[in-house]
Amino acid sequence: MAHWLYKSEPSSWSWQQQKDAGAKGTEWTGVRNYLARNNMRAMQIGDKGFFYHSNDGLEVVGIVEVCALAHPDSTAKDDPRWECADIRAVRDMPNPVTLKDIKANPKLSQMALVTSMRLSVQPVTDDEWLEVCRMGGLDNPPA
DNA sequence: GCCAACGTTGGC
DNA sequence: GCCAACGTTGGC
Secondary structure (H helix, E strand, C coil): CCEEEEEECCCCCCHHHHHHCHHHCEECCCCCCHHHHHHHHCCCCCCEEEEEECCCCCEEEEEEEEEEEEEECCCCCCCCCCEEEEEEEEEEEEEEEEHHHHHHCHHHCCCHHHHCCCCCEEEECHHHHHHHHHHCCCCCCCC
16 A cells, blocks of 8 residues: 655644544645645555644654545635545654654655655655654554 | 745736 | 746745
């Protein structure tokens, strides 16, 4: 299964809010970027991803999974171009992994988080997934 | 709060 | 279809 990374500013939508939304999950609305949208179109049910706090925190704080395939973004009713998937919280990172840690790890130098700073929904390779999980203290990373 | 990077928009 | 202007993102 593919892996992803979702950025959110905690002041607009935080990890705590995502967890509070429970198993039903939430639409990942508001993406207005074609690459990010295409990533969401490629998502499959059960795909795991990292939840990253941008601007404030700058760290991977949790694991989420896709619980609905891409559908029209309800916050873009007048513009059929924009779609989003739904995601739900799976678990906390035992130790949040900071952007600083990621940049300092040579194995992660090709991560989109580093190379495509502004992409808000990005793919994560299997190797990157395992490495960040390891750094975060997850001994048995979810597939 | 600043500003660089960069994606999108819109005039031509 | 180019490209300048503009707006937004996001690290610092």
